[in-house]
Amino acid sequence: MTQATEEKKPPNIDIYKAWCKACGICVAFCPTGALARDETGSPYVKDPEKCAKCGLCELRCPDFAITVHEKKERQARGGQ
Amino acid sequence: MEEFTKLIHKYLRHDKKFPHVWCPGCGIGIMLGALIRAIDRIGYEKDEVVLVSGIGCSGRLPVYVDFNTLHTTHGRALTFATGIKLAKPGLKVIVVMGDGDAVAIGGNHFIHAARRNIDLTAIILNNSVYGMTGGQYSPTTPFGMRSTTTMYTNIEHAFKISELAVTAGAAFVGRGTVYHAKLLDGLMEKAFLKQGFSVVEVIAHCHTQYGKLNRLGGPVEMLQWQRDHAVTVESAARMKPEEMEDKFLIGVLADRDLPVYTEQYERIRQRAKAGQGKDA
Amino acid sequence: MKKRNVNEVLLQGNEAVAEGALRAGCRFFAGYPITPATEIAEIMSVKLPRLDGTFIQMEDEIASLGAVIGASLTGTKSMTATSGPGFSLMQENLGFACIAEVPCVLVNVMRGGPSTGLPTYPAQGDVMQARWGTHGDHPMIALCASTVRECFDLTIKAFNLSERFRNPVILLLDEVVAHMREKVTLPEEGLVEIFDRVKPKVPPEWYIPYEDTPAGVPPMASFGEGYRYHVTGLTHDVRGFPTSRPDEIGPFIARLFRKISQRFPEIQMGEVDQVDGADITVIAYGSVARSAKRAVRDARERGIKAGFVKLTTIWPFMKSVVEPVLKTSKVVLVPEMNMGQISREVKRVNQGYTRVVTLNKVDGTIITPEEILDRIIEVA
Structure with missing residues (x-):
């Protein structure tokens, strides 16, 4: 795992393929369009630079199959 | 892994098979995530949590998490939970039910658990249909909708679960959706911490049965519907009644302090032991 | 003049049941009013709180047995009492107690049936229902009292058997025995044999909740004591998780029967x-x-x-x-x-x-x- 050295560095987004059922929720509701679906419907990180580290994909994944590293602190605490 | 997923793994049973049993895009998994995050934030020990469920898709939830878990008979989860809580009040008893489970076959138990104000949390996943048995109409299927047993459309009227809980006397009632996952986290946390009977109604979707029969699309489209029709209590206060016509409220619908059963019963024990007259 | 024995009391059958239950260590009662069993609930509602126990009147008999099973899962000896119409409602959760192997005692004061039948008149019409009332293959233990003293003794016996075999035990009375008053001499405290369920002695990580043992009765952990496990009404494997594997289902159901059938002499009395x-x-x-x-x-x-x-x-x-x-x-x-x-x-x-x-x-x-x-x- 790469340690973030500065704020602007794009985060790592892990998609755990073994658990992913390719429902499309993470991609559809990604606020910045960092995620996309491949030809089989599975999600992949299309544009890591766009990721706002909001963590919503992780919150809404019904299968615990996606992780955003170095989320914003507010999100990591679960929000208000 | 990190943050949410790491803590979710902390609470999953590692000897269970994943991915779990629910359909791709099912809201039960989202609800399970919210439940785990809320428990973790409060900091309950795994040993002190009892997770009780009834029958149906939601009934399969407890098996995946590393608490004391109990999968009861259809509609009866609250009765088992009542026995657990009264016999060992130190346990944190959380009951997960579906809409058919909680307000059809278990409707009587639901209103009475609320009336007694027993210190339990009832989480009701409301997806408007009996999913596991193949899409039959439930007490929360809206009027005019289709199910495999209302192919000519439903002529019954839907229960509003949260409003029912408020009327029946629950101390805390919150409604969320699986789309509003962060709000759901907060509602569950508040419900768990509430002394007395607390209810969290989770509006979810069953695209496999209900969505398909009513041409409502897949999980994404049904989550969009939740996004577009749910209005927070705070926003609704600023809206006109006609704007609210096809909308539903989310957020805290009731939060009140009422005498809690276990505390009251402890007082009964003290009186009984002190030999104070039964008719005193 | 003969000195009066302090243990000599005039008791009704239902009262003797309540006394026996408390002596056996029953600390949880959930029930619903029904003639001719209501006296048991009334007495328990007065006496249980004095002993740090719990009484609750539930919304129906289904709920009553549900609460009893829940309480028993925490390690509390629990019971309910009813009559025919309520017994019919309890069949659902009775099956749960069988498959999940949760000890509990269910008293059925038999009255005339079917349906509402004859609330205040005796019958013995629930004998077969006691055996076969809940669906599916399951063993059952049912005892039947014919004297007030037996109401006391058999209630204790019912708890002992239930704890020992992790099976629900039904005590059948009929309205005559339940409402009859007789002079009985209750045994001294400490002279009554009480059996408590066997708890696991292994550390939690070694605990296999539904493991077969020579006796066929696995030790039972209580909720909240560190042994986190899964209890379900589905057919389950030795770890308590649902299974549909024939090689696990067969031995499981066979064990449920074997745990009772290999101990007939200890159960059968007459x-x-x-x-x-x-x-x-x-x-x-x-x-x-x-x-x-x-x-x-x-x-x-x-x-x-x-x-x-x-x-x-x-x-x-x-x-x-x-x-x-x-x-x-x-x-x-x-x-x-x-x-x-x-x-x-x-x-x-x-x-x-x-x-x-x-x-x-x-x-x-x-x-x-x-x-x-x-x-x-x-x-x-």
């Missing part, structure tokens, strides 16, 4: 009197056994060689006692306040050995000694 060389033997249970005992005595005074068998354990059926009697008696009479339920079992065991006759009464009145005597004279 009274056998002068059956050797009897021309006629009367097999009875509950309040009818009282009339039968008197009738047998009267028959003997008339020179009839009459034997008597009282079934205290109804289920598992006491084939080992009944079969020899069928082999030696010229005729066997089974009087019951139903249309013939235990007589069916007697006939099932009777592989052409002898003649089995019945005396059935379902009009809400008891079977009197005279009626049984008349029948003895008629068939002997």
Whole structure:
């Protein structure tokens, strides 16, 4: 795992393929369009630079199959 | 892994098979995530949590998490939970039910658990249909909708679960959706911490049965519907009644302090032991 | 003048049940009012809180047994009491207690049926329901009291058996026994044998909640004591998780039966009197056994060689006692306040050995000694 050295560095987004059922929720509701679906419907990180580290994909994944590293602190605490 | 997923793994049973049993895009998994995050934030020990469920898709939830878990008979989860809580009040008893489970076959138990104000949390996943048995109409299927047993459309009227809980006397009632996952986290946390009977109604979707029969699309489209029709209590206060016509409220619908059963019963024990007259 | 024994009390059958339950260590009661069992709930509601126990009146009998099972899962000895209509509602969760192996005691004070039937009149119509009322294959233990003292003793026995075998135990009374008052001498505290469920001794990570053991009864952990495990009404594997594998289902159901069947002698109780060389033997249970005992005595005074068998354990059926009697008696009479339920079992065991006759009464009145005597004279 790469340690973030500065704020602007794009985060790592892990998609755990073994658990992913390719429902499309993470991609559809990604606020910045960092995620996309491949030809089989599975999600992949299309544009890591766009990721706002909001963590919503992780919150809404019904299968615990996606992780955003170095989320914003507010999100990591679960929000208000 | 990190943050949410790491803590979710902390609470999953590692000897269970994943991915779990629910359909791709099912809201039960989202609800399970919210439940785990809320428990973790409060900091309950795994040993002190009892997770009780009834029958149906939601009934399969407890098996995946590393608490004391109990999968009861259809509609009866609250009765088992009542026995657990009264016999060992130190346990944190959380009951997960579906809409058919909680307000059809278990409707009587639901209103009475609320009336007694027993210190339990009832989480009701409301997806408007009996999913596991193949899409039959439930007490929360809206009027005019289709199910495999209302192919000519439903002529019954839907229960509003949260409003029912408020009327029946629950101390805390919150409604969320699986789309509003962060709000759901907060509602569950508040419900768990509430002394007395607390209810969290989770509006979810069953695209496999209900969505398909009513041409409502897949999980994404049904989550969009939740996004577009749910209005927070705070926003609704600023809206006109006609704007609210096809909308539903989310957020805290009731939060009140009422005498809690276990505390009251402890007082009964003290009186009984002190030999104070039964008719005193 | 004789010094009065402080343990000598005048008790009603239902009161004796409550006393026996408290003596056995029962600390949780959930029930719903129903004649003729309500006195048990009333007494428990007064006495349990004094002992740090819990009483709750639930919204129906389904809920009552649900709460009882929940309480038992925390390690608390728990019971409920009802009558026919409530017993019907309890069948659902009774099956849960069987498959999840949760100890609990269920008292059914039998009244006339079917349906609402005869609330304040006796019957013995629930004998087969006790055995087969809940769906699916399952073993069942049911005891039946015919005296007030037995109400006390058998309630304790019911708890002991339930804890020992991790199976629900049904105590059948009939309205006569439940409401009858008799002078009984209750045993001193400490003289009553009490059995508590076996708990796991291994560390939690080694605990296999539904593991087969030679006795077939796995140790039972209580919720909240560090042994986090899964309890389900689905057919489950040794870890308690749902399974649909034939190689796991078969042995599981077989174990449920084996844990009871290999211990019949410890479960089966009854009274056998002068059956050797009897021309006629009367097999009875509950309040009818009282009339039968008197009738047998009267028959003997008339020179009839009459034997008597009282079934205290109804289920598992006491084939080992009944079969020899069928082999030696010229005729066997089974009087019951139903249309013939235990007589069916007697006939099932009777592989052409002898003649089995019945005396059935379902009009809400008891079977009197005279009626049984008349029948003895008629068939002997």
